[in-house]
Amino acid sequence: MTLPNTPGLGFKPEHFDQIQQRSGAVGFYEVHAENFMGAGGAPHMMLERLHDTHAISIHGVGLSIGGAGPLDTEHLRRLRVLIDRYQPESFSEHLAWSSHGAAWLNDLLPMPYTEQTLATICDHIDQTQEALGRRMLLENPATYVTFEDSSLAETEFLTQIARRTGCGLLLDVNNVFVSATNHRTDPRAYLADFPLDLVGEIHLAGHESEDLPDGPLLIDSHSRPVADPVWTLYAEVLARTGPLPSLIEWDNDIPSFDVLMEEAARADAILKEARNARAA
């Protein structure tokens, strides 16, 4: 039970009717776990119908795996209920923190990469995989700051996490490009160091840009088409890995379903190239 090596789309309820009419237009849909934690109603009806005909990825944005404090066991229980109900083909979360004390912050926030944070995050992932009874994927973040305390490269940090916990990785190629641009580093060097054999899914999204005195600041806005340099990096990754489940994320200023399908078609063309190169 895994996601297919095809394009996928982030599920938007406003597209539900078109998705039904064009069943199978993409191989899978991804939903944010926290949007399906009410007791019933339209969200669950739609997710059930979606899962009748498509593979599903449940993508959490609320577990705060990168937080310094303990995980919210009540939230882990909610995730377990959701996963037991829908049996999704994949569950993923973020290398980020999003709550502090009792306050939930509704954003994916960064942490220093140190031996201390590595140990804490590995404990959190062990606890999560145990509570959910399955292997999860962890996504690399888009970041705007770095920390004086950091002693490990992000790729080393993620590699260590995956090695110690057995989790897989979700490679967000846009996040790689955004972070590398923001920190004036080389995205290809990052991808050269990334443990691509552990990647179970790819994310692609659009970003916005503004100018700082010493160069651009890219913002991971999920509000635009995927940028050309991100498509190029994606093709380079697939040339090394072969085809992988590849999600188009577009969460703000949501366009028509047709526009999302144009993005999916672009991913599909690159997936086909990677498949043909393997076959050759």
Add this chain to the structure above:
Amino acid sequence: MPAPLDPATDPHGAMEARFHAALWSPETPLGLAAANDNDRRFLVYRNNVQHGMCSAFAQRFPAVERLVGSDFFTAMARVFAAQHPPKTPVLIDWGGDFPSFLEGFPPVAKLPYLADVARLELARGRAYHAADTPVADPAALMAGDPSGLRLILAPSVIAYSSRFPAVTIWANNQPGATAAPLPKGPQYALIGRTPAFDVPVMPLGADQYAILTKLMIGTPLGEAAANTDPTPTLALLLQHGLITAIDGETQ
């Protein structure tokens, strides 16, 4: 508040606490490593957190937003979010104390009905996400004397009341609505989710509201409707599939 963290023994927790405090203050936290522009870089997080919460809030309370205007609403939502941050990542559970916040927020003291409009919007949100239940066969209500029957209503059913004409104010502030004249005095409504997942707000008279509140606690039909014909309320409940089960037998 958690105890202050010692950066020597818990640098992760100390950094997180500094970062968190800076999200709600103008100061950029210490310990960031970029050579330049850490203020602007950190601002992305501060904007994301504040904007994300305010826009989530505007989606929950669109009529309140319309009544006070978008800019004012955003400023007010920021104050609320700083004082009453969500306690869980399930944002549909956030905002239950927004009506009481509005009642005590001096800048909206001249809009005393605003809290009740917020209560109505909260009620609709709860109904939208309430548990799914079957729809009862209404035949039992039609055969014989139903006065001994108890109705089990759908979990989405809410009996709404306001000292103000908040139902009309809410309706007047729906997209494309033509403004109806405001009645004087209190208003009552039945709110519930239909099998098509709509959440209508159905105005009730005071006596029908009283019947609804009795039916909701399992009062037998005859007793709930001792003084008034319950047909209008029953018709709304039946029409919108809001009766889950009918207990007891007709006589």
